[in-house]
Amino acid sequence: MKPTSFQTWQSVQGEVLRRIHSREWAPGAAIPNEADLAQEFGCARSTVNRALQSLADSGLLERRRKAGTRVSAQPVTKATLEIAVIRHEVEAKGEKYGYRLIERSICRPPIATSGAMQLDPSKKLLFVSALHLANDAPYAFEERWINPAAVPAALDEAFESISANEWLLEHVPYTSGEIAFSAVAAPQETASILGCAQDCAVLAVDRLTRDAQVSVTKVRVLFRPNHQLRTNL
Amino acid sequence: MKPTSFQTWQSVQGEVLRRIHSREWAPGAAIPNEADLAQEFGCARSTVNRALQSLADSGLLERRRKAGTRVSAQPVTKATLEIAVIRHEVEAKGEKYGYRLIERSICRPPIATSGAMQLDPSKKLLFVSALHLANDAPYAFEERWINPAAVPAALDEAFESISANEWLLEHVPYTSGEIAFSAVAAPQETASILGCAQDCAVLAVDRLTRDAQVSVTKVRVLFRPNHQLRTNL
DNA sequence: ATAATTATTATGTACGTACATATTATTGTC
DNA sequence: GACAATAATATGTACGTACATAATAATTAT
Numbered sequence: 134m135k136p137t138s139f140q141t142w143q144s145v146q147g148e149v150l151r152r153i154h155s156r157e158w159a160p161g162a163a164i165p166n167e168a169d170l171a172q173e174f175g176c177a178r179s180t181v182n183r184a185l186q187s188l189a190d191s192g193l194l195e196r197r198r199k200a201g202t203r204v205s206a207q208p209v210t211k212a213t214l215e216i217a218v219i220r221h222e223v224e225a226k227g228e229k230y231g232y233r234l235i236e237r238s239i240c241r242p243p244i245a246t247s248g249a250m251q252l253d254p255s256k257k258l259l260f261v262s263a264l265h266l267a268n269d270a271p272y273a274f275e276e277r278w279i280n281p282a283a284v285p286a287a288l289d290e291a292f293e294s295i296s297a298n299e300w301l302l303e304h305v306p307y308t309s310g311e312i313a314f315s316a317v318a319a320p321q322e323t324a325s326i327l328g329c330a331q332d333c334a335v336l337a338v339d340r341l342t343r344d345a346q347v348s349v350t351k352v353r354v355l356f357r358p359n360h361q362l363r364t365n366l
Numbered sequence: 367m368k369p370t371s372f373q374t375w376q377s378v379q380g381e382v383l384r385r386i387h388s389r390e391w392a393p394g395a396a397i398p399n400e401a402d403l404a405q406e407f408g409c410a411r412s413t414v415n416r417a418l419q420s421l422a423d424s425g426l427l428e429r430r431r432k433a434g435t436r437v438s439a440q441p442v443t444k445a446t447l448e449i450a451v452i453r454h455e456v457e458a459k460g461e462k463y464g465y466r467l468i469e470r471s472i473c474r475p476p477i478a479t480s481g482a483m484q485l486d487p488s489k490k491l492l493f494v495s496a497l498h499l500a501n502d503a504p505y506a507f508e509e510r511w512i513n514p515a516a517v518p519a520a521l522d523e524a525f526e527s528i529s530a531n532e533w534l535l536e537h538v539p540y541t542s543g544e545i546a547f548s549a550v551a552a553p554q555e556t557a558s559i560l561g562c563a564q565d566c567a568v569l570a571v572d573r574l575t576r577d578a579q580v581s582v583t584k585v586r587v588l589f590r591p592n593h594q595l596r597t598n599l
Numbered sequence: 600a601t602a603a604t605t606a607t608t609a610t611g612t613a614c615g616t617a618c619a620t621a622t623t624a625t626t627g628t629c
Numbered sequence: 630g631a632c633a634a635t636a637a638t639a640t641g642t643a644c645g646t647a648c649a650t651a652a653t654a655a656t657t658a659t
Binding site: 166167168178179182185186196197198199200201202 | 637638639640641642
């Protein structure tokens with residue numbers, strides 16, 4: 134006689150997972166409602182609720198009021214990537230971090246940039262490009278546009294000893310935005326900075342950051358060749 | 367007099383976010399404990415708990431028993447990418463999906479593959495490569511190793527009308543594993559399949575899937591040039 | 600002083616009740 | 630049969646109490 138009692142939401146989740154996994158509850162099929170499960174498991178409905186909500190969150194279950202809960206027919210895997218400050222990323226690998234400012238200027242951005250940032254194309258922005266190093270070798274090249282209207286203090290910062298990456302996180306943390314990952318061929322200039330061949334395939338991370346609707350910064354980070362972003366599922 | 371009452375966990379979360387954002391609660395600083403906040407907000411502690419847990423989950427707060435809750439000094443942004451079946455991904459873009467099997471064979475994998483899958487290198491695996499099309503143009507090229515010991519049924523499937531991608535999701539869903547994103551130069555053969563220049567920079571997604579500790583499949587998907595994976599933060 | 604023990608404290612979570620809300624099913628009306 | 634009003638139902642969430650657990654602080658023993 135196995136213990137048919139599950140009194141923590143994690144154990145309930147485990148049992149539900151087991152049933153899904155063993156196909157006791159088939160893909161697409163409806164599962165019993167929370168009240169019935171609570172009775173079967175010998176716990177409160179709120180405990181079952183917590184477990185099921187967590188599974189719905191990770192995409193394994195689909196829940197709708199009145200309609201009930203069913204196993205996702207084609208679950209969409211969700212991969213969560215942690216985007217840390219580059220210095221921390223490097224140090225976490227056990228490598229020595231280095232930073233070098235390449236350019237800092239105030240100028241009008243390309244139309245594409247002002248458009249993406251939803252800013253007046255005639256307004257000048259702060260441009261900062263820099264190289265992040267790991268064990269003295271190029272690690273990532275960062276090209277960034279900063280909207281001085283959103284962070285005036287940035288105009289007083291030289292970005293010679295601290296990266297814009299880190300400075301911004303310290304001055305306007307907790308922002309929202311969009312992020313995109315792609316592969317690009319390193320342009321000649323970038324390639325020479327990163328120390329790789331021209332048109333070498335490098336991973337690009339493009340990120341637009343907003344602070345309460347207004348664009349703060351837009352950045353493209355190009356990593357050294359063969360860089361991988363990894364995570365567990 | 368503003369409403370100092372917050373009686374849903376979302377509104378509590380909103381107020382906490384506001385205070386973090388306005389630096390009323392500075393980065394790194396401790397915030398009042400749940401009981402005090404509950405009293406201030408005029409709600410139950412469990413409501414505050416739900417709100418704070420959710421924020422801790424997204425990396426904005428750090429919580430430790432007895433030590434209390436503090437605002438993360440350097441929050442780690444978490445980007446969640448949804449990895450759907452490629453057919454769905456294409457259809458969601460409003461493009462017509464197409465599929466073409468390129469190769470299907472049973473052979474011994476390279477050492478690197480059997481190693482990553484933690485399998486005996488001498489055991490033969492099922493190899494399937496295929497092309498996914500969007501509006502009749504190459505969209506993504508998939509090279510996959512499948513462990514027949516984990517999914518014997520795969521040996522009976524030709525993968526001519528259904529991609530291994532989709533077949534596996536249907537036959538062994540709810541698996542765990544690892545995923546990695548990188549940029550690679552398209553090898554000559556791949557380039558000709560994808561219809562791009564040799565050594566063209568393409569986004570690679572490498573994924574290892576396990577079903578209860580045992581490796582089921584290892585796949586590399588190369589997307590058409592300029593493909594982007596994007597998400598909101 | 601240092602180490603081991605004990606108290607204290609904040610978060611973590613279970614429970615059961617109550618009510619809100621979204622969605623579906625049913626009934627009534629034309 | 631089409632459509633609107635109404636009932637039924639499963640999930641969503643708030644509340645307050647109780648206790649568990651982890652981490653720290655205070656105390657005691659050596």
